[in-house]
Amino acid sequence: MGSEPEVMRDKAAMRLWSRSRRSQGKTVALVPTMGFLHDGHLALIRTAHPLADLTVVSIYVNPGQFAPSEDFSTYPSDLTGDLKKLADLGIVHAVFCPSNLYDYEGGFSEMSTADRVSSAVSCIEAEDDGSGHETWIRVEKLERGLCGKSRPVFFRGVATVVAKLFNIVEPDVAIFGKKDYQQWRVICRMVRDLDYAIKIVGSEIVRESDGLAMSSRNVRLSPEERVKALSIYNSMSKAKYTALHEQTTCQEIKDIVIQMVDKAGGRIDCVEMKMTPTVPRPEPPAFHIVVLTYFLMFNFLQFCIPSSGCVQILFFSTILLLQRTDPGTSFSVLGFVQAHYGSTDSSASAPSSIILHLQQQCKLVKLLLVEALRSDYVVEQESLVAVEDIRTPVVICVAAWFGKVRLIDNMEINPCGI
Numbered sequence: 241m242g243s244e245p246e247v248m249r250d251k252a253a254m255r256l257w258s259r260s261r262r263s264q265g266k267t268v269a270l271v272p273t274m275g276f277l278h279d280g281h282l283a284l285i286r287t288a289h290p291l292a293d294l295t296v297v298s299i300y301v302n303p304g305q306f307a308p309s310e311d312f313s314t315y316p317s318d319l320t321g322d323l324k325k326l327a328d329l330g331i332v333h334a335v336f337c338p339s340n341l342y343d344y345e346g347g348f349s350e351m352s353t354a355d356r357v358s359s360a361v362s363c364i365e366a367e368d369d370g371s372g373h374e375t376w377i378r379v380e381k382l383e384r385g386l387c388g389k390s391r392p393v394f395f396r397g398v399a400t401v402v403a404k405l406f407n408i409v410e411p412d413v414a415i416f417g418k419k420d421y422q423q424w425r426v427i428c429r430m431v432r433d434l435d436y437a438i439k440i441v442g443s444e445i446v447r448e449s450d451g452l453a454m455s456s457r458n459v460r461l462s463p464e465e466r467v468k469a470l471s472i473y474n475s476m477s478k479a480k481y482t483a484l485h486e487q488t489t490c491q492e493i494k495d496i497v498i499q500m501v502d503k504a505g506g507r508i509d510c511v512e513m514k515m516t517p518t519v520p521r522p523e524p525p526a527f528h529i530v531v532l533t534y535f536l537m538f539n540f541l542q543f544c545i546p547s548s549g550c551v552q553i554l555f556f557s558t559i560l561l562l563q564r565t566d567p568g569t570s571f572s573v574l575g576f577v578q579a580h581y582g583s584t585d586s587s588a589s590a591p592s593s594i595i596l597h598l599q600q601q602c603k604l605v606k607l608l609l610v611e612a613l614r615s616d617y618v619v620e621q622e623s624l625v626a627v628e629d630i631r632t633p634v635v636i637c638v639a640a641w642f643g644k645v646r647l648i649d650n651m652e653i654n655p656c657g658i
């Protein structure tokens with residue numbers, strides 16, 4: 241592209257820009273940010289680029305997601321530098337940088353009621369005279385754990401401002417960084433629950449050369465705190481290695497992180513192990529399919545030909561289902577076959593020794609399948625369920641303080657993929 245992105249400060253202008261492009265058949269990708277852009281943000285934009293015809297980057301430090309005690313007023317910003325970086329990138333078509341997304345005909349003043357006693361006070365609150373903003377989106381369960389514990393207004397603020405951005409920009413696809421793991425899950429859930437026709441894409445974490453996750457707040461670290469902050473990455477790497485190579489519990493894994501960050505001089509806010517929501521569903525290994533099919537065919541030919549046609553069909557469907565990539569279904573069909581052989585009417589023609597043998601074989605096949613298809617394990621899981629042991633892919637999420645700076649990071653541990 242190479243040309244400068246169009247910069248819009250007004251939401252009506254942004255909506256018009258997007259609508260006119262969409263009416264010409266163009267698709268739009270949105271990359272929401274709070275500015276002070278670094279290579280992590282630029283990676284999100286590069287992820288967005290091939291996914292739509294046009295890429296919009298929003299830059300807005302959202303007061304609605306900060307509590308009055310948090311760092312809204314000192315959050316780093318450099319709009320001029322950001323616009324230069326976006327222009328240099330050459331693949332951004334528009335930048336949306338509103339000054340205030342809660343200004344409804346002048347009815348809002350920042351932090352005006354910050355000291356009001358309430359369980360959830362953010363840097364914006366509705367006024368008693370009826371002006372101001374009072375509508376919030378809450379992703380009720382997902383927002384509670386992890387970062388939600390120490391930042392009680394954070395996720396309702398994020399969900400609400402992202403919904404506002406979606407309503408203004410009307411994108412086809414939006415990109416979020418997996419560094420903010422819970423945020424990414426919250427947005428996915430909101431989009432699903434509220435029927436937004438927007439595809440949410442999670443983009444991988446970008447790190448500094450020593451492993452520290454890039455973050456706008458890193459600039460607030462003193463040189464000493466910067467060294468200490470590396471303990472998050474180092475401790476997660478050690479925890480991952482231990483989880484993959486030793487017999488451990490989740491508590492032991494979490495303790496590794498807690499101790500290393502503590503020893504480095506950081507203050508842990510939270511460490512939790514969560515099931516990853518989905519893992520790619522690779523094709524099952526051909527070798528296993530051939531072996532298992534042969535195994536079942538062998539049993540079938542040896543014992544089942546004289547028995548009922550129904551039994552034969554069940555075995556064939558089992559074999560066919562094995563070729564699918566859904567281990568759950570394969571297991572339940574195997575269970576059904578087992579149950580079938582155990583029942584009296586359909587097995588009437590087969591001697592009991594054969595039934596027993598087949599039942600044992602089915603159990604063995606099940607065990608083999610568990611092993612063979614472990615790497616295909618798919619967790620149909622949208623919630624951030626805490627896990628006790630590491631048998632399926634998990635993510636270890638960490639938040640810790642270094643001086644006045646709170647950093648977050650996470651790392652996937654996939655016991656099936658080593």
Ligand SMILES: Nc1ncnc2c1ncn2[C@@H]1O[C@H](COP(=O)(O)OP(=O)(O)OP(=O)(O)O)[C@@H](O)[C@H]1O
Nearest residue numbers: 273274275280416417419420445446454455456457
């Ligand atoms: N290192 C990174 N890798 C991948 N994505 C990132 C990274 N840093 C930020 N992002 C993503 O960029 C988007 C905008 O984030 P934001 O502007 O808050 O930057 P940030 O670096 O996360 O700032 P903060 O210091 O507040 O955490 C979010 O979707 C976030 O997950």
Ligand SMILES: CC(C)(CO)[C@@H](O)C(=O)[O-]
Nearest residue numbers: 272273274302398401420
């Ligand atoms: C998603 C977001 C732009 C909403 O303000 C912010 O939380 C961020 O930058 O991660």
Ligand code: BAL
Nearest residue numbers: 274305306394420423
């Ligand atoms: N990247 C998340 C924004 C925040 O921590 O406020």
